[in-house]
Amino acid sequence: MKWDILLNWMTHLGWGSWALYRQAVDELCGDTEEEIETVYRRLRVLLSDMGHADFFENGTMRWRTFQPALMRLSDSNCYIFTGGRTRSITERLIAQCKEYKLPMQIDELPPGLSRISIQGERELLDAVAHNVGITLLHSGAVSLASRVDTVRAQLDSAPVRPSPTNWEERSWSFDLRNWVDGDSESTLHEFNNRHGTRRYLVRTRNGDYKELEKRFAIYAAALLDGVELATFDEQQHLFKVPVWAPLPIDYARAACLSSGNPAQMGNGEITYSEVSGQVAAYLLFALGLNKKTQGLAT
Amino acid sequence: MLAQTCLLSASNQGTVLLNVTPTILAAALVDAGESALSPSEAMDDFMRAVREVYWHRVIGDSRKLATLYSANNADVPFALGFLALSVLAAYDMHTDEERSANAYYPRLADLLGCQMDGSYPAGFDGFTYRALWGELAQWLKEHYNRTLAIPHSAGMYAYLEFPLAHVPFRQIDIEKLPLFFESHGYEPGIPAALDRLAHDLLASVEIFSRAGKKALRDSDRLPFVIRQVAHELEHWDGYREDRSGARVASIELWLDFRRRRAEISMVARRPEGFPTQINDGEFVFVSSQERWYEPVLLDQGDGYHLEYGLRVSSWDEGRNYILNCRAANVIPLTPSDEFSGLISDHALRENTKCAVLCKSSMQDTVRGFLEQVCGRQVIARSDQTLPEGWVLFADVIPKSVIDPPSGLERLRIESSVTLIPQGGLRLKRRWTWLSGAMGRVTIVGTYDASTVRIDGEAAVVGEDGTLPAGPLSTTADHTVDIGNQLRQRISVVEGQVSPDCKPWHAESSRSSNDPLILPRGHWVLVGSRPGQHLYVDASDHGALVRPQFNAVWAIGPSNNTAGAVVHLHDNFERDERSYHPQVELRGNPKHWRGDKLNVRRWAEAIYQSSMRRPKIACTNGCPSEQVLDEWKSLARSAQGVKRQVRKLSR
Numbered sequence: 043m044k045w046d047i048l049l050n051w052m053t054h055l056g057w058g059s060w061a062l063y064r065q066a067v068d069e070l071c072g073d074t075e076e077e078i079e080t081v082y083r084r085l086r087v088l089l090s091d092m093g094h095a096d097f098f099e100n101g102t103m104r105w106r107t108f109q110p111a112l113m114r115l116s117d118s119n120c121y122i123f124t125g126g127r128t129r130s131i132t133e134r135l136i137a138q139c140k141e142y143k144l145p146m147q148i149d150e151l152p153p154g155l156s157r158i159s160i161q162g163e164r165e166l167l168d169a170v171a172h173n174v175g176i177t178l179l180h181s182g183a184v185s186l187a188s189r190v191d192t193v194r195a196q197l198d199s200a201p202v203r204p205s206p207t208n209w210e211e212r213s214w215s216f217d218l219r220n221w222v223d224g225d226s227e228s229t230l231h232e233f234n235n236r237h238g239t240r241r242y243l244v245r246t247r248n249g250d251y252k253e254l255e256k257r258f259a260i261y262a263a264a265l266l267d268g269v270e271l272a273t274f275d276e277q278q279h280l281f282k283v284p285v286w287a288p289l290p291i292d293y294a295r296a297a298c299l300s301s302g303n304p305a306q307m308g309n310g311e312i313t314y315s316e317v318s319g320q321v322a323a324y325l326l327f328a329l330g331l332n333k334k335t336q337g338l339a340t
Numbered sequence: 341m342l343a344q345t346c347l348l349s350a351s352n353q354g355t356v357l358l359n360v361t362p363t364i365l366a367a368a369l370v371d372a373g374e375s376a377l378s379p380s381e382a383m384d385d386f387m388r389a390v391r392e393v394y395w396h397r398v399i400g401d402s403r404k405l406a407t408l409y410s411a412n413n414a415d416v417p418f419a420l421g422f423l424a425l426s427v428l429a430a431y432d433m434h435t436d437e438e439r440s441a442n443a444y445y446p447r448l449a450d451l452l453g454c455q456m457d458g459s460y461p462a463g464f465d466g467f468t469y470r471a472l473w474g475e476l477a478q479w480l481k482e483h484y485n486r487t488l489a490i491p492h493s494a495g496m497y498a499y500l501e502f503p504l505a506h507v508p509f510r511q512i513d514i515e516k517l518p519l520f521f522e523s524h525g526y527e528p529g530i531p532a533a534l535d536r537l538a539h540d541l542l543a544s545v546e547i548f549s550r551a552g553k554k555a556l557r558d559s560d561r562l563p564f565v566i567r568q569v570a571h572e573l574e575h576w577d578g579y580r581e582d583r584s585g586a587r588v589a590s591i592e593l594w595l596d597f598r599r600r601r602a603e604i605s606m607v608a609r610r611p612e613g614f615p616t617q618i619n620d621g622e623f624v625f626v627s628s629q630e631r632w633y634e635p636v637l638l639d640q641g642d643g644y645h646l647e648y649g650l651r652v653s654s655w656d657e658g659r660n661y662i663l664n665c666r667a668a669n670v671i672p673l674t675p676s677d678e679f680s681g682l683i684s685d686h687a688l689r690e691n692t693k694c695a696v697l698c699k700s701s702m703q704d705t706v707r708g709f710l711e712q713v714c715g716r717q718v719i720a721r722s723d724q725t726l727p728e729g730w731v732l733f734a735d736v737i738p739k740s741v742i743d744p745p746s747g748l749e750r751l752r753i754e755s756s757v758t759l760i761p762q763g764g765l766r767l768k769r770r771w772t773w774l775s776g777a778m779g780r781v782t783i784v785g786t787y788d789a790s791t792v793r794i795d796g797e798a799a800v801v802g803e804d805g806t807l808p809a810g811p812l813s814t815t816a817d818h819t820v821d822i823g824n825q826l827r828q829r830i831s832v833v834e835g836q837v838s839p840d841c842k843p844w845h846a847e848s849s850r851s852s853n854d855p856l857i858l859p860r861g862h863w864v865l866v867g868s869r870p871g872q873h874l875y876v877d878a879s880d881h882g883a884l885v886r887p888q889f890n891a892v893w894a895i896g897p898s899n900n901t902a903g904a905v906v907h908l909h910d911n912f913e914r915d916e917r918s919y920h921p922q923v924e925l926r927g928n929p930k931h932w933r934g935d936k937l938n939v940r941r942w943a944e945a946i947y948q949s950s951m952r953r954p955k956i957a958c959t960n961g962c963p964s965e966q967v968l969d970e971w972k973s974l975a976r977s978a979q980g981v982k983r984q985v986r987k988l989s990r
Binding site: 057062078099107128184207327 | 627634642837
């Protein structure tokens with residue numbers, strides 16, 4: 043299982059650079075027919091969303107592996123094995139589940155990366171986690187979702203920057219749902235230099251440019267422009283965002299770990315399925331979509 | 341570890357020095373799979389270890405230094421650490437330049453952490469000291485057929501000559517080397533041909549100290565000076581300070597092939613203390629690891645920077661930091677032990693797959709020379725991914741050592757033997773791989789294939805110098821020997837959880853402490869115990885609140901003057917245990933004392949709200965009768981508490 047080996051390697055290192063990650067993926071990919079940049083991105087999103095590693099931590103080009111943990115999925119007695127993993131920890135976990143006669147399911151998401159989920163009562167899972175030496179996260183995605191930085195807080199704390207000179211500039215149009223060349227009246231601006239560095243600046247109401255990470259930047263611009271990008275279907279528990287506005291990393295992780303399923307792309311949308319109402323409420327609140335927030339509105 | 345790095349790796353025709361410096365100690369730790377320490381940390385660590393042995397075995401025993409003799413002559417001599425520390429004392433003698441040579445012994449005593457006993461450190465005796473050197477020499481000869489450099493003469497400083505013989509260059513001269521490397525165009529971390537180093541050192545003899553000059557002019561010591569300088573160069577990260585006090589590090593070129601297209605990036609070294617980002621407006625170098633900044637891809641417009649050089653500088657905390665890419669017309673690229681693909685070098689390597697990037701205007705001259713050394717046709721490519729005005733010769737495998745013509749000096753062919761690790765999943769240490777993901781190890785340079793052994797067994801080396809994968813794939817520490825020219829430890833280990841893994845947020849043991857989302861307005865959250873309340877003034881954007889108690893009701897604004905109260909639920913815990921506890925009137929109200937104000941506020945908030953007959957809602961859609969009953973029960977309790985508080989106040 044080549045991506046299990048990758049995760050094993052990332053767990054042993056704890057952290058590393060983006061270049062190191064790419065080298066490792068190159069090494070394991072061999073001669074793939076898939077565009078290699080797509081493999082990097084797809085795998086990175088999956089490892090991040092499923093709680094295995096955090097990429098671009100604090101705006102750096104660094105990744106950091108999470109500690110191994112069993113995380114409870116929302117509204118169920120199912121726990122998913124997330125965070126880092128090594129061969130020996132995985133073997134110990136499987137042995138413990140057999141010993142406690144806990145139903146365990148192992149499938150692959152994507153091919154080559156095992157997804158391990160276990161059914162059981164909290165007390166038994168507590169014992170398993172203790173014996174294996176990993177963390178048990180009983181509140182799971184609820185805890186993650188309630189701790190995400192709100193878009194408003196990110197915008198308020200973002201540094202004011204001058205717009206870069208001699209960089210190519212594009213502006214985001216919510217009407218066209220696309221980038222347009224040059225400096226339009228738009229709120230969100232992307233600056234590119236020749237060497238592939240991109241910066242995202244959001245123009246605030248008083249004309250300042252504030253620099254944010256790309257995913258936060260588009261939601262900050264939407265907040266300022268009064269555009270609502272995320273929707274939650276309470277009946278079907280589907281959380282949706284446009285494909286051009288993926289959720290900020292911590293948000294996406296909370297949405298995915300609510301159900302243990304990765305996001306699906308289709309029809310121009312990214313869909314997170316089986317998201318609990320409480321997780322959705324926290325995420326919508328953090329995105330600044332108060333009107334859609336379940337809860338205390340009277 | 342020390343024996344491996346100093347005595348059993350490279351040799352000068354079988355002769356070796358116990359040449360120890362803080363840089364070498366740090367490198368030895370890394371090679372041995374220990375943690376990466378800075379040279380000064382490695383020095384302190386080593387000094388502490390030797391001190392401990394010296395105190396316990398030498399000072400505390402009547403036999404003194406003789407206790408360091410080895411019990412078994414098959415093992416690495418036990419005195420090796422002590423001898424190495426005695427060499428370090430000599431290495432550090434530069435501050436004693438104006439003093440007599442006897443100042444060596446107080447310095448050794450300092451390192452050993454002991455007092456002087458007459459002219460020598462406590463426990464030291466010259467006769468045994470000399471014998472310990474003899475024991476080391478004999479062990480090297482018997483087991484590895486290597487000769488330890490022993491001073492020829494034995495004058496009045498007979499004992500002192502042993503450590504001095506192993507310190508060709510002292511610290512004062514080592515510190516001048518970055519300037520020497522820079523002025524002669526050496527590349528950081530890249531081994532240099534010894535004859536070139538010798539030539540350049542002799543041409544620059546004036547920059548070194550008196551002791552350094554003496555060492556360079558001594559034909560017996562010169563080979564060792566050169567080896568020491570070569571070692572320093574291999575561990576030099578390119579850092580230097582220029583005359584203005586700016587800190588300067590080097591930019592290398594990294595060539596990688598993706599989908600058969602050549603991609604060239606600049607990779608800048610990041611010496612200790614350099615900022616995480618260097619941004620001059622046009623170029624941005626960001627670092628997310630030790631030692632290197634992230635690669636910056638070159639495009640067609642960057643030919644100018646390669647030809648005329650590039651300096652990217654920015655200020656950080658009052659200091660100027662510069663990343664420097666040297667101007668060049670022709671750039672050899674060779675395999676690197678840190679990157680896949682090829683890295684810019686100062687020479688080509690014999691029998692090794694290299695590449696050459698050169699200006700288009702020079703391609704005919706370069707092609708002519710490369711065809712001569714490779715013994716076959718070479719083709720220049722000019723992908724769209726290459727900088728404009730430059731061409732690339734890939735698959736250059738020099739088969740013969742021929743001096744390059746004038747102008748192509750950087751295309752010298754180097755033939756010294758070395759190992760290049762490539763591929764697989766390597767761990768932080770250069771020679772350690774993850775079990776199940778072993779890479780390839782290739783021998784480059786000139787060597788006798790029949791002398792290659794893995795774990796003591798003869799190994800069949802591939803035509804391209806690749807070591808066989810089988811013996812190296814098992815989870816263990818392996819040793820590769822190439823005659824007495826080179827010895828390298830290679831480890832394959834099982835993965836473990838790094839302490840650097842990111843911890844998850846600690847979870848509250850009570851899920852009821854999940855935060856609450858409050859819309860705009862003034863709210864009071866109340867718990868089931870008198871005193872448990874929290875006023876919240878939520879802005880237009882609402883508020884996310886984490887009360888330190890189980891909030892069971894939220895009393896808040898509404899569209900009408902009656903206000904609203906909301907029955908709170910924790911959606912996560914839906915079992916019957918969670919909601920709603922009765923009001924807990926804990927303890928005797930007389931003892932409320934300090935809490936009285938909070939208790940009164942709690943009761944007032946509930947009472948005043950209930951008097952207005954508020955609209956009642958539930959976050960989880962509980963039946964309205966049940967919710968109403970609960971609210972009324974709470975209101976009655978609050979009324980009772982309010983009375984008690986009033987009584988106590990009288």
